[in-house]
Amino acid sequence: AQSVTQPDIHITVSEGASLELRCNYSYGATPYLFWYVQSPGQGLQLLLKYFSGDTLVQGIKGFEAEFKRSQSSFNLRKPSVHWSDAAEYFCAVGSNYGGSQGNLIFGKGTKLSVKP
Amino acid sequence: DGGITQSPKYLFRKEGQNVTLSCEQNLNHDAMYWYRQDPGQGLRLIYYSQIVNDFQKGDIAEGYSVSREKKESFPLTVTSAQKNPTAFYLCASSISARREVEAFFGQGTRLTVV
Numbered sequence: 001a002q003s004v005t006q007p008d009i010h011i012t013v014s015e016g017a018s019l020e021l022r023c024n025y026s027y028g029a030t031p032y033l034f035w036y037v038q039s040p041g042q043g044l045q046l047l048l049k050y051f052s053g054d055t056l057v058q059g060i061k062g063f064e065a066e067f068k069r070s071q072s073s074f075n076l077r078k079p080s081v082h083w084s085d086a087a088e089y090f091c092a093v094g095s096n097y098g099g100s101q102g103n104l105i106f107g108k109g110t111k112l113s114v115k116p
Numbered sequence: 117d118g119g120i121t122q123s124p125k126y127l128f129r130k131e132g133q134n135v136t137l138s139c140e141q142n143l144n145h146d147a148m149y150w151y152r153q154d155p156g157q158g159l160r161l162i163y164y165s166q167i168v169n170d171f172q173k174g175d176i177a178e179g180y181s182v183s184r185e186k187k188e189s190f191p192l193t194v195t196s197a198q199k200n201p202t203a204f205y206l207c208a209s210s211i212s213a214r215r216e217v218e219a220f221f222g223q224g225t226r227l228t229v230v
Contacts, residue, residue, distance in 0.1 A: 103217070
């Protein structure tokens with residue numbers, strides 16, 4: 001079955017420090033991968049997506065993610081975190097299998113806190 | 117401005133009542149989705165619709181109902197059969213239900229049972 005695992009429920013980093021949020025997926029074919037961000041009480045906003053080609057993907061707000069097929073991972077990174085990056089981050093994989101999971105399978109999210 | 121509008125932002129329901137959450141999109145998207153979000157549980161799919169007049173159950177459809185009579189609208193009814201309806205509800209849409217297509221989200225409705 002397809003699935004997405006975000007191993008870290010909550011991460012705290014200092015402002016200006018680098019950030020890496022982990023995402024592992026399980027999918028039989030070539031995956032389509034997404035990272036979304038959610039501010040408290042808001043909807044989700046797409047940060048970036050990977051379909052094919054260059055395995056390092058650039059997104060909005062200075063984020064990037066690297067697809068590693070051998071590790072089934074799609075980790076999100078940012079070189080220098082700003083206080084406004086405090087939010088919850090969701091990794092997702094696209095699926096054509098449909099069924100009760102629909103076409104986007106989400107991880108449970110990682111909450112990022114930023115220390116001044 | 118194109119986007120997805122959910123209303124109301126906050127909703128209070130008495131136990132035993134049905135309540136309907138509105139979701140409208142003007143993006144001309146074929147597919148629409150309803151998710152439920154609880155702390156620590158991520159997003160769980162309630163129902164989705166790939167095209168007008170068609171919809172499929174998601175992982176947690178029990179106690180919910182939907183309709184898709186118009187392309188732009190996908191209302192969700194939380195019925196009295198839903199045992200624990202207090203949650204944050206998110207509506208989304210995408211051009212199609214294919215896996216390479218990202219979803220766009222509304223701002224959510226927070227439902228509280230009083």
